[in-house]
Amino acid sequence: MKHDIYPFVADEIKRLLKTKSISYKHLGDYLSVSEKTITRSLNGHQELSLERLSSICALLNMQLSDLLNLAEKNMSKIHYFNDNQDLAMSENPEIYRLLRAVFSEQSIEILAQEHGKTMAEMYLSLRDLEKLELITIGTNNTCRLCVPKYIAFRPNSRYAKKIKSSTMNALLEACCKEITSDTTTLKFVSVDLTEDEYMTFREDIRNYLLRLVRDQYKKIEGTRSRYTIGIMANPGNYYPDGYDV
Structure with a gap:
């Protein structure tokens, strides 16, 4: 399977x-x-x-x-955030982070505890989600999702562009600063591929990254640390001949 x-x-x-x-x-x-x-x-x-x-x-x-x-x-069936939701989350990424928290916990009381907020403060935060028709707030200290858990951003969405740009800049800066570190990976390769080979490479990388973030792959006990992994590839020759980095 x-x-x-x-x-x-x-x-x-x-x-x-x-x-x-x-x-x-x-x-x-x-x-x-x-x-x-x-x-x-x-x-x-x-x-x-x-x-x-x-x-x-x-x-x-x-x-x-x-x-x-x-x-x-x-x-x-791919469900996408609408334009209003995408715009709101690109202007305030905290809205998306809160929605992800609601995906796993619908109790407002528990959400407040996990985020270090009072019930009143959490209600105000959740109201932003409700205004965007992402959730509805019930009368029994619970909220109900109005979108599926597997909802996604459309290609080239405002939110995705903003997050990718800020992540790429921060990661590139960190890698360049720590280029001699044993934990830092920054490698480049220039290679001739057919279009089919390039598309296969993209799909293989996508599937591998998806497997990395699945919880069922975290079976080995031990201390875990957060890593940020970025893959960049584009048709064209950006690589100076004679260099190996």
């Missing part, structure tokens, strides 16, 4: 469990695992094996192929 599709498989399982009124505890008992394991698996922290997915499908009275087809259909 392709790793990119797993979050959509997990979301479809959660939807079907809710439709059939099957609890995580019941599913855990059925699979002989803990409820915590089910929660982690369906929230993308560890991937379920094909054998367990098949067992879940048996409980749901459906074929594994049908589950994967539903997930692929949902995966193919």
